Amino acid sequence: MNAGIDEVLALVRTDLQAFAGYSSARSAAVQGDVWLNANESAWANPADAEGRSRRYPEPQPQALRDGLASLYGVQPQQVLVGRGSDEAIDLLVRALCVPGRDGVLVTPPVFGMYAVCARLQGAPLIEVPLVDAADGLHADLDAVIESARARNAKLVFLCAPSNPAGSDIALTDIERVAEALRGRALVVVDEAYVEYAQRPSATSLLATHANVAVLRTLSKAHALAAARIGTLIAAAELIAVLRRCQAPYPVPTPCAELAVQALQPGALARTRERVATVITERERLRTALQGLPGVRQVHASAGNYLLVRFADAQGAFDALLAAGVVVRDQRAAPQLDDALRISIGSPEENDRVLAALSARRAVA
Template sequence: MSVLDLVRADLRDFTGYRSARSDRLDGSVWLNANESPWANPADADGTLRRYPEPQPQRLRAALAELYGVEPAQLLAGRGSDEGIDLLLRALCRPGSDAVVVTTPTFGMYAVCARLHGAEVVDVPLLEGEGGYACDFAAVGDAAERRAAKIVFLCSPGNPGGNLLPLDAIAALAQRLRDRCVVVVDEAYLEFAAAPSATGLLREFANVAVLRTLSKAHALAAARIGSVIADADLLAVLQRCQAPYPLPQPCVEAALAALAPAALARTRARIDETIRERSRLQAGLDALPAIRRVAPSTANFVQVRCHDPQAAFQALLGQGIVVRDLRAMPGLSDALRISIGTPEQNQRVLATIAALSVPAGAAA
């Protein structure tokens, strides 16, 4: 069975929209895309009057090299969000199919699923003193019971920071082979110093991996993400994608960020973030106002507070904005704190250290 058998039947022969840049043609006078023959006065080098490549070859090659895959295995798009959206479009029939998520997790899986009319089946993560863990057997059971088309796994998890074992992901992909695509969102993997699930692609055509330049590479505003998967599946996703998904200035910024000197600086900052994460975790864990700090392999920590409202307001009062997680199921006392500079992290510690603790809370 091919992974294409998992694609919506009504989209298997869907050709999508062929733009003026879909065919690679050579010429010196370009009159095939209804573009302006003159540059905008704000366009200094005159490049912005032309539509960009649908899949910029240089960027695709650079991203493939970064992630250790072949260019044919990678589709570039507008952040991981577009990758999630495309997978749902291609695989899930509105009003019929389902996806499995493991809460607490990145909210866009459920949001995109509901916008596409797909049912969301939740298999909550298990939380213990050692942090969060995925119940892979329960995930497989839920996917089989509902005949789900996609399982979304976040590794490292957001907001928990937990890293999922690759052997367990591989076993799940094997169990669901020919029935379901296992999507592994690795937005924070650079901070985990762990191998990628892309290594499973050789064996499992039903594995797809999401990567992004938004986090470790500090290009959140450029919106450069990748879906790494079976080339046949990516061809379907591209037919579901907008004709020109990547603005040229964003492509140029990404290429500059992937040059050797910029990559070296990024890797040094990743190392510093990991060191600061350890320092912040240890510092928070020692404070009376904090109940528990979840072990994290990402660029943030999730903390449980004795008085989360007081902690949130105290930080805000010092101009420090953190993520309030209290509206999420099971996280009524939780905040998520991104790892900042050493000075910023010290301000977080000093602010929380100054909090008064409710009587009996420390016990």
């Protein structure tokens, strides 16, 4: 192993570095035609006509791992598949952070699961708020580096594009953070929305920066939110450690099979078309919203959503809800006491958003 890999493995809790984990029945490399090693039923459930759910699934379905590796341009051994990105976040915090000692750095307002997982592990939460500039909310990466060093951060989560702010982080800046924190922290780049950002993935940094890990998901651009297919991409040696810490059978067989079909060329081509539609609609909706009275600011976004500030956010929320449109109320988040997050829907759904807010203006 090279020095970079050694440094990253040293970030793992010392009591887990040689942890063997649970050896499930499906992890044994054995073959046969009568399977009596996992205490499964000999018969399919009457509701399961094809009998696909009688057996436990592969812990890491190979066809899915291979498909995800191909999609993301990495090697299969660099891929950990889990129950959405949430499981990967939780695994990272539990495997790397000693409770009460090793910190988790986040950049609020941001996706809440980083803080939830830190709290559950008893890991100190280090907050470096986004900077509210004229062109939107942006990560203060100099402050991130300084705080991570000063407060013993073991994990640094960079949400790029940021949810809900919509701002992105350039790969050169991610690289700068990783280099500054080499040997100190794992820099985890959450790219749940990167398909809408139209930039290369931070996976391109893995070959030169072993302390970078990347989160990806099939929930957003690939429209498989209910299947719960999340991916952590990192150095193969770190993935091997995390696999030993992961609960067995994380991906149900029907979900894995659906995801494999979604990674076929025809499905991927349709997904790219829909991503392009979302990007076009995002800019159309942004321009139209900026022209409405009562809208203070529409933040530029690299995701499939817009963060919108209103003079009367409650009134806007109520008007949308009365029209059957549900958006995300962000007013409880720091710096966002006047903001709603609006996901980009179909052109027809976006028209309903504009109609509801325009009608409110006419009544007012």
